């Protein structure tokens with residue numbers, strides 16, 4: 001592989017100083033999942049020429065991200081340094097995707113969801129504050145009020161008028177909530193099909209210590225519970241806060257957190273929805289591989305997304 005595209009390979013090795021070189025593969029630290037936090041020398045992103053179809057691909061054996069080499073070069077800002085003849089070689093091996101389209105499309109949409117300016121007076125920000133109170137500092141950078149990155153003009157117009165969005169942690173999705181309480185309450189923008197969830201964490205997170213993963217079924221319940229615990233001086237610190245997309249994805253969401261941070265030994269606190277029995281949560285959490293857990297409910301019926309949370313019911317498993 002190195003003989004066919006030597007400049008490409010040397011660019012990758014320069015960009016990723018921690019790497020391994022084998023006869024058929026080059027392995028670097030995965031820029032998509034960040035790779036192992038505990039071992040900063042370990043590498044999971046394999047860049048290889050696949051023997052069956054001769055296509056150059058990148059595959060991470062940690063987060064399972066799998067993409068053509070060209071996309072990898074675009075994502076990591078290397079494509080502009082790759083000589084034309086090497087791009088041609090990589091492209092010709094991969095005849096399944098029209099090359100020029102791919103570059104234009106990727107550059108147009110994938111990176112557009114940059115951090116947006118946070119404006120307290122924006123009516124969409126006001127909507128969030130009316131529902132959950134203050135917006136935690138760490139969350140502000142994930143809030144999207146402007147959807148001009150959306151390519152479909154009708155969807156873009158609707159999102160800009162009626163929705164506020166939250167980007168997921170790796171910015172592969174934007175989860176959008178209708179602020180005018182229309183029957184279509186949620187809408188997603190998928191920038192990438194990689195599995196990704198909304199999360200934030202305490203400042204100075206100590207991954208080597210033990211901590212708590214707070215998981216809620218939705219972003220508003222998560223933020224509501226966070227604010228409630230904060231108001232009552234009950235935030236434990238050293239915690240990760242994550243929202244699954246509904247109750248059925250709790251297991252995969254916790255596995256995602258485990259893969260991202262390597263926190264298999266941490267405790268889990270489920271922020272429960274009043275309509276869901278605690279045994280359901282126990283099943284979901286245990287099948288994700290976590291065993292120390294508890295569930296909290298808003299004692300007075302509503303879920304935590306409701307502004308009036310006064311007391312918490314705790315079920316320790």
Ligand SMILES: [Zn+2]
Pocket residue numbers: 030031032033034035044045060061062063064065
């Ligand atoms: Zn990865």
